Amino acid sequence: MIAIDRVRMAFTDRHGGVSVEPYGTRNLGGAVGDDPAAVVKNRAATAAGFGLDEVVFMRQVHGADVAYVTAPFGDDPPGLDAVYTDRPGLGIAVLVADCAPVLVADPVAGVVGGAHSGRPGTEAGVVPALVEAMAARGAAPERMVALVGPAACGLCYEVPADLRDRVAARVPETRSATRLGTPALDIRAGIAAQLTRAGVADIRHDDRCTIETPDLYSYRRDRNTGRFAGYIWLTR
Incomplete structure (x- = not known):
């Protein structure tokens, strides 16, 4: 876990839950075929471990839409790939298994957000859209801290040449x-560049490759x- 003033950021792994294979054991994804009761237990235990009473989960659709939130969406979340809040104690979760979870905070303004940025989201600019939305609510890009989480690395993320050329x-x-x-995409490098162009200077990385790290889920591998998920929140 990373602590910056009131901001907390963390990434889970695949251990410490109740799901059985092939989801063993701390699967947090509710739309991958796992027992829904196991997912509920895993999410509740993870939130409790972070001291959170409420967590916002999105219905991630590989787009660039961003929303301000003050409470969880409930059983029917809208299709979004980035959310942000200024409400202390409300966790934001970004679910991934090769895409990058990107956590962004302005500790001074007390605004935090999270984005799901895979190949389509990076191409569409979901992370710059999140920075822009947070800035409209009083955050300043030059004060922001961004943490890019584990993702498929540029040496593993093989794609057709025409797709690489289009995204590049x-x-x-x-x-x-x-x-x-062979042709590949380095999503992490692309996100870092987008953050820099958006005015964010403090860019940090958990640079584990999901494909190469057995402790993390990887759709491409398995x-x-x-x-797993990236979590960000403001302490009370």
Whole structure:
């Protein structure tokens, strides 16, 4: 866990829950085929471990829409890929299994947010959209701290050449190649560049590759699997 004044940021892993294989054990994703009761237990235990009474989960759709939140959405969340809040004690969770969870905070203004930024979201600019929305609520990009979480790395995320070229035309820093020299995308590098262009200077990384890290879920590695999460919140 990272603590910056009132801000807390953390990433879960796949251990410490009640789900059975192939979701073992702390799957937090509710739309991957796991027993819903197990997901509820995993989410509740994770929230309790962080001292949170309420957590916002999105219905992530690989887009760039952003919403301000003051409470969880309930059983029918809207399709969103970034949310932010200024309410202390309300957790924001970003579910991933190769996409990047991006956590952003202005500790002075007391505004925190999280974005789900995979290949489509990075291409669409969900992270800059989150920074812009937070700034409209009083946060300042030059004060923001961004933490880019574990994701498929640029040496593992192989894609067709035409897809790499299309994404790199929008975000040049994503252009990459695998260790074998085949076309790839470096989503982390693209997000870092987007944050820099948005005025965020303090960019931090948990640079684990999900594909190469057995303790984390990876859709590309395992296909039928769970989701871990990035959490961000303001303490009371």
